[in-house]
Amino acid sequence: MSDVVVSPGFEKPEERLLLSLARPTVPVEDGPALRELLASHPRFDWAFFHDQAIRHRVTSIVARNIEIHGLPYPSAALRESFRANWIYNRQRNNALCEEADQILAGLHGAGIRPMVRKGQYLARALYPEPGLRPMSDLDLMVRENDIGAISSILRELGYAQGRVAPSLRTMQPLTRFDEIYWKMNASSQPPFVRLTSDQFVQAFVVDLRQGILEPASNRSVDVSEWFDRAVLVDPRLGMYAPGVEDFLIDICVHLHREATTLTAIEGRKDLWLLRFIDMLLLFGQEQLSPNSLAARTLHYGVAAEVGYALALFTQLYEHPGAAETLRALPAVSAEFLNQYGALDGEPAQWSADFRTRLFDNYRFLEPTATAKLVP
Template identity: 30%
Template sequence: MTGQPELALLLSLARHELNDHDVSEVRGLLLAHRGALDWGRFLDLAARHRLLPLVGRNIISYRLDHDADRKPLTPYRQVFSGAYVGNRVRNQVQHAEYATVLNALNAADVRYLVRKGPVLDTYGFADLGARQSSDLDLLVDRVDMGAFGAVVEKLGYQQGLLAPDGTVRPYSRRAQVYWKAHLNNSLPFVKYSGSVEVDHFKVDPCHQIAQKSAAVEVTNADLFARSVAQDICGVSSRAMSEVDQMLDLCLHLHKEATALYYLESGKGLRLRQLLDIVVLTRAWPEETWHELIELAHACSAATEIYYALHFASLCYPEAIPQRALASMKPEDTAYLEDFGHMEGKPGRWRASFFERLLGDDQVRTTSSEVPRM
């Protein structure tokens, strides 16, 4: 799979939980490469893929920092434990803030569905310190944005960019026009936290889970109709059904993995996104996978879902059923190596998938036209 011990170690540790075989494999890697592992590179990889808190927890919880003779296997124990504990405190602060937002939206009868982070924190990882989260991602109909904006602005949020002094400066007119015309999100609302634990809070309203340029056919009416009641951040809320959550994760992963806007800012495909898929589906019975397959074909999203499942299966081969993969596999899979189609500037990767995970992306030969300011 990869000849890089740092990436091999990260893939072995980046799991929701480790069984006895996993623990033995990690310990074997640490012993085999003792004294040769580049721990600086490993820490960079874990942080870049947003996995440092989970990796830290697993190293400490499964006592992988020492061998049987109590000789160190890993340096920086305090870094690994601190990453996990610090992330738990950070997420507690975020959840308390986002509970205020959700309560206010409920009180104003604004319709929304919670997406991704808070749902996965609570119902996927079930450990507030394990997953590194940041935004409160919500699906909100465009027609409800006036009421939505009024609620969050009353709580101190503004649409804009956070300046170094903690103030928020507006997005440029060009950025506002471009996002409205081409993207499925409104510009996010941010608020400076004033705390050490969290720099700022961000509420990110999305109006469609599929990009405007995509051929995917899924309506908000269907997503709201299939939604479920869930306790999110301690607040009674609405979230997508489990299968719709999976659809959303796959579409979002495909977008970030292939759009120049994300690739150029270092926010392309990250291992944490693949792990989210594995964690969400880890207890799925065959009938739920069948529901996903039916939905994929019904809404013309098989290409994007296969993209996400294919790369998840490369990193977690035991987690993705081969039948599900085969049922959505297109005849031509060359698109798996493409990027830039959203911007109309298609390119093809020169580096392999695992080289890209290591950071050898070779993508800065063209540029996105999405304004950043």
């Protein structure tokens, strides 16, 4: 990824350094410029830098790159904090991967072939090491007619549908209203959860999704072709992942949904630098064809969502594949890029642009409407 550079326009040295070090691979030749950036800013705000790394879920990647390039920390305490997060994510991901392997093996044995989405595949296959990419749950794309069988297997493995209580010690079962509301407002199933005594995890969560667009969009995407194009990742487990273009479409649609829905904004997970790093890695795959990505995006009718994600991505990183794909899609207006709440039926415009919002810890206070979609 030596052809990837941070886009100009970020004035704060803390923001420029974070964007640079969040890249999974930072070229050796970038080292002197990064050291000069720190040396030329004696008032560099390490507290802000650390806080933003945590909020954007890139602390482990940043810690690894700081170590590789020998950049100086201002204190041993800060170095220990970055490294502790890196080690924690490594241990947590190991436990999550072991659990995922057990589930996938059970599904494979039953002749069921889901596709692994998001972190579980990305952390293992694309990041320099699995512990660099934080994971929350096991995300699976499933055929609708397999949901019943998958649900039965998960229950046999000790899972139940519901939410984890704030104490992380008990489960809160779904009410009948919750179940009906979920079916009407989501293209996924209510989460399957299994509590565990593992100190790094506490609760295993499985998310089953049968579509990439929510019912509120009044559109749907037939992903049956995705299963035909799926790539076998691990024959032992029968682990499949979407082809790279399909994977990127899924990632982009998810990014748009999280960045614009009130539930995600209220939960302070609307804008994570981590999601753009996922895109960066997928664009780095040799088998990716920008022309095919653009053609499939248009075919599935998700040019607005993919264009949104790419337009924001290109404000962070300059990448030829992303730029080529974006040029092949209909132009995305500034109004659309600043819109949120449309899927909730409460469309509104942000008062600040994307680059300003990205590092604003209090942007969640701006919306006045109440979230209507399930998390």
